[in-house]
Amino acid sequence: xxxxxxxxxxxxxxxxxxxxxxxxxxxxxxxxxxxxxxxxxxxxxxxxxxxxxxxxxxxxxxxxxxxxxxxxxxxxxxxxxxxxxxxxxxxxxxxxxxxxxxxxxxxxxxxxxxxxxxxxxxxxxxxxxxxxxxxxxxxxxxxxxxxxxxxxxxxxxxxxxxxxxxxxxxxxxxxxxxxxxxxxxxxxxxxxxxxxxxxxxxxxxxxxxxxxxxxxxxxxxxxxxxxxxxxxxxxxxxxxxxxxxxxxxxxxxxxxxxxxxxxxxxxxxxxxxxxxxxxxxxxxxxxxxxxxxxxxxxxxxxxxxxxxxxxxxxxxxxxxxxxxxxxxxxxxxxxxxxxxxxxxxxxxxxxxxxxxxxxxxxxxxxxxxxxxxxxxxxxxxxxxxxxxxxxxxxxxxxxxxxxxxxxxxxxxxxxxxxxxxxxxxxxxxxxxxxxxxxxxxxxxxxxxxxxxxxxxxxxxxxxxxxxxxxxxxxxxxxxxxxxxxxxxxxxxxx
Amino acid sequence: xxxxxxxxxxxxxxxxxxxxxxxxxxxxxxxxxxxxxxxxxxxxxxxxxxxxxxxxxxxxxxxxxxxxxxxxxxxxxxxxxxxxxxxxxxxxxxxxxxxxxxxxxxxxxxxxxxxxxxxxxxxxxxxxxxxxxxxxxxxxxxxxxxxxxxxxxxxxxxxxxxxxxxxxxxxxxxxxxxxxxxxxxxxxxxxxxxxxxxxxxxxxxxxxxxxxxxxxxxxxxxxxxxxxxxxxxxxxxxxxxxxxxxxxxxxxxxxxxxxxxxxxxxxxxxxxxxxxxxxxxxxxxxxxxxxxxxxxxxxxxxxxxxxxxxxxxxxxxxxxx
Numbered sequence: 001x002x003x004x005x006x007x008x009x010x011x012x013x014x015x016x017x018x019x020x021x022x023x024x025x026x027x028x029x030x031x032x033x034x035x036x037x038x039x040x041x042x043x044x045x046x047x048x049x050x051x052x053x054x055x056x057x058x059x060x061x062x063x064x065x066x067x068x069x070x071x072x073x074x075x076x077x078x079x080x081x082x083x084x085x086x087x088x089x090x091x092x093x094x095x096x097x098x099x100x101x102x103x104x105x106x107x108x109x110x111x112x113x114x115x116x117x118x119x120x121x122x123x124x125x126x127x128x129x130x131x132x133x134x135x136x137x138x139x140x141x142x143x144x145x146x147x148x149x150x151x152x153x154x155x156x157x158x159x160x161x162x163x164x165x166x167x168x169x170x171x172x173x174x175x176x177x178x179x180x181x182x183x184x185x186x187x188x189x190x191x192x193x194x195x196x197x198x199x200x201x202x203x204x205x206x207x208x209x210x211x212x213x214x215x216x217x218x219x220x221x222x223x224x225x226x227x228x229x230x231x232x233x234x235x236x237x238x239x240x241x242x243x244x245x246x247x248x249x250x251x252x253x254x255x256x257x258x259x260x261x262x263x264x265x266x267x268x269x270x271x272x273x274x275x276x277x278x279x280x281x282x283x284x285x286x287x288x289x290x291x292x293x294x295x296x297x298x299x300x301x302x303x304x305x306x307x308x309x310x311x312x313x314x315x316x317x318x319x320x321x322x323x324x325x326x327x328x329x330x331x332x333x334x335x336x337x338x339x340x341x342x343x344x345x346x347x348x349x350x351x352x353x354x355x356x357x358x359x360x361x362x363x364x365x366x367x368x369x370x371x372x373x374x375x376x377x378x379x380x381x382x383x384x385x386x387x388x389x390x391x392x393x394x395x396x397x398x399x400x401x402x403x404x405x406x407x408x409x410x411x412x413x414x415x416x417x418x419x420x421x422x423x424x425x426x427x428x429x430x431x432x433x434x435x436x437x438x439x440x441x442x443x444x445x446x447x448x449x450x451x452x453x454x455x456x457x458x459x460x461x462x463x464x465x466x467x468x469x470x471x472x473x474x475x476x477x478x479x480x481x482x483x484x485x486x487x488x489x490x491x492x493x494x
Numbered sequence: 495x496x497x498x499x500x501x502x503x504x505x506x507x508x509x510x511x512x513x514x515x516x517x518x519x520x521x522x523x524x525x526x527x528x529x530x531x532x533x534x535x536x537x538x539x540x541x542x543x544x545x546x547x548x549x550x551x552x553x554x555x556x557x558x559x560x561x562x563x564x565x566x567x568x569x570x571x572x573x574x575x576x577x578x579x580x581x582x583x584x585x586x587x588x589x590x591x592x593x594x595x596x597x598x599x600x601x602x603x604x605x606x607x608x609x610x611x612x613x614x615x616x617x618x619x620x621x622x623x624x625x626x627x628x629x630x631x632x633x634x635x636x637x638x639x640x641x642x643x644x645x646x647x648x649x650x651x652x653x654x655x656x657x658x659x660x661x662x663x664x665x666x667x668x669x670x671x672x673x674x675x676x677x678x679x680x681x682x683x684x685x686x687x688x689x690x691x692x693x694x695x696x697x698x699x700x701x702x703x704x705x706x707x708x709x710x711x712x713x714x715x716x717x718x719x720x721x722x723x724x725x726x727x728x729x730x731x732x733x734x735x736x737x738x739x740x741x742x743x744x745x746x747x748x749x750x751x752x753x754x755x756x757x758x759x760x761x762x763x764x765x766x767x768x769x770x771x772x773x774x775x776x777x778x779x780x781x782x783x784x785x786x787x788x789x790x791x792x793x794x795x796x797x798x799x800x801x802x803x804x805x806x807x808x809x810x811x812x813x814x815x
Binding site for chain 1: 495497498499500586590592594600601605651744745746747801804805
């Protein structure tokens with residue numbers, strides 16, 4: 001017999017995204033909590049299973065590596081959503097708009113005048129040693145001056161209750177398709193709860209993305225030809241590439257479909273060659289153009305960068321944006337906000353020790369057992385030391401790594417990520433989560449009222465990456481009372 | 495439409511049609527064996543001969559037993575045209591064009607894939623409903639495709655793939671069955687054992703429609719119905735006309751009069767319109783089908799060169815001017 005109600009749910013002293021500290025439901029989650037508490041035993045499990053089946057049928061799956069029979073698994077999805085209250089989202093929204101605006105200034109500056117270095121805000125050696133700085137992009141002026149059109153910033157909530165920015169992800173952030181699909185399956189599972197809770201809709205994303213891409217079209221054409229460029233079917237995010245192309249109604253192309261001729265980009269179609277104006281590329285800088293970047297790349301389009309430089313095709317995101325993802329440069333984002341916008345940061349960074357600074361380095365080396373150490377250019381939870389969960393050997397290994405190449409490491413305090421009730425066996429337990437909202441920079445900066453909530457499914461784990469046992473949850477951003485947006489979602493369900 | 499995408503959608507449809515036909519052939523053969531265990535007419539060997547891959551079969555399976563033939567045609571993952579392989583290929587192709595076909599069609603194909611895959615793990619081919627279920631899934635997929643897709647280039651390429659595959663499969667089953675069955679009779683006009691030829695018609699899903707048109711079964715009428723009928727959707731002539739119609743609806747890189755695939759389809763239709771059952775039977779069924787399959791292959795390869803194959807830039811530009 002299962003007990004999938006919240007009567008005995010214990011937040012165990014962690015910040016919980018569904019309940020306040022006094023165990024009353026957060027504003028916006030009351031209807032949901034009441035509904036789940038009133039469901040007959042087993043019903044919630046049945047709904048979870050129905051959702052899993054429908055994810056499998058929709059083919060939202062990944063192939064298990066090394067399994068020759070081709071077993072496919074769905075990305076684990078947990079039926080209990082994460083709630084973001086209206087006032088909180090307004091704060092996040094304002095913070096992200098500010099941050100992305102400053103980062104875009106930074107990218108434009110760092111590849112052109114470099115005022116931020118000349119004015120002594122960012123030390124030149126830090127920039128010069130950033131592996132993701134692309135010399136090929138020096139002097140670039142992207143269409144409309146926009147570099148980071150699509151961003152998926154990782155936020156976490158600490159035990160002090162505040163939201164911190166963990167990473168900016170300015171290259172090819174993935175996951176937005178899961179936001180939309182999670183919502184779709186949740187609406188089937190809990191239709192009435194949605195209508196009554198005032199959840200803001202996320203369905204507008206593909207339309208907004210299309211507008212963002214149209215906005216940067218460099219060619220004077222009445223109907224810009226936009227494509228999504230994917231590395232292909234074996235990429236783990238292929239599903240998302242195809243989903244976004246489908247939802248925008250644009251072509252999904254691979255490198256082999258594109259060709260540069262006479263200073264324009266064309267795609268090979270059944271009717272001959274057709275000009276392409278805007279490329280939403282889901283392929284790393286390195287592989288985009290073998291003539292400009294890695295010459296062994298077979299995924300890219302030879303000559304693409306030349307056309308881009310000549311302003312005859314737009315790329316989203318612009319190449320070179322990865323420099324701001326360098327974890328050392330990340331530490332300077334609050335300074336960037338002050339420098340470019342003359343404002344105080346709305347969303348704080350996680351406090352970060354830059355090992356290149358001697359004081360910071362000494363502190364880090366003496367506190368390896370409490371800190372999280374990260375390599376400047378790694379992602380996906382790799383190249384990390386989680387101090388409190390590490391052995392002495394591991395700490396010794398990282399101490400050597402840091403001494404050998406201090407520029408390549410930063411350290412942060414171990415944060416107590418907030419939690420959300422999650423189905424574990426036949427009851428609920430709190431599991432740690434982060435939040436990745438998506439930001440589009442087109443005519444203006446727009447934040448999707450939702451986001452990807454990633455959840456570390458292993459008990460006590462703080463690593464939410466899907467490659468390391470993470471799952472996802474639907475994220476409910478609650479509308480302020482009386483706003484028309486939430487009603488739109490309700491209507492859709494009638 | 496992207497050439498690569500057009501090619502994938504064409505092959506997706508071909509593979510689904512292939513799986514459907516195989517499943518129906520096996521289903522018909524099984525039910526015939528149940529009805530007539532002592533008919534003396536070999537049901538299974540012709541199915542292998544229709545594939546043209548007898549040598550592979552003999553090496554791997556040996557005897558033409560029901561179980562062996564079923565194992566070969568159903569779940570042999572090493573054989574390029576088993577039901578399992580066809581469904582896998584159909585889905586792999588569909589995965590690369592998910593953004594082009596409707597979500598509903600993709601979901602149905604994905605369901606078929608999981609169904610066949612599960613069945614293969616449990617070796618479910620012995621269950622009588624299996625083949626029928628495969629056929630039903632394929633119908634459903636085609637139905638969804640037809641009722642959810644704009645008649646744009648994507649749909650037309652799927653239609654070309656399906657029509658060419660269907661024509662090919664019908665011609666193959668007719669070829670081997672004609673050969674097998676005529677060993678047992680002497681006259682193509684003799685009203686004959688309903689069971690034997692009705693099985694052939696059922697393999698082409700044409701039994702009921704045939705009855706409406708002709709009532710009594712004679713070999714001549716079967717030939718007429720399955721090859722030359724312009725209205726029955728599985729008759730070869732109808733299939734080729736479908737393919738021609740779809741090809742004429744998509745704009746190619748060259749004018750129609752220089753479009754090899756279209757010209758070859760026209761040519762085959764002209765041949766089918768100018769012949770009759772007498773000519774076919776007198777000149778030899780096998781020879782006729784051989785030539786027919788050659789023509790079908792030529793159309794398919796012209797479709798490939800015209801629409802799908804990679805070409806250098808200038809060549810196309812000049813042709814466009």
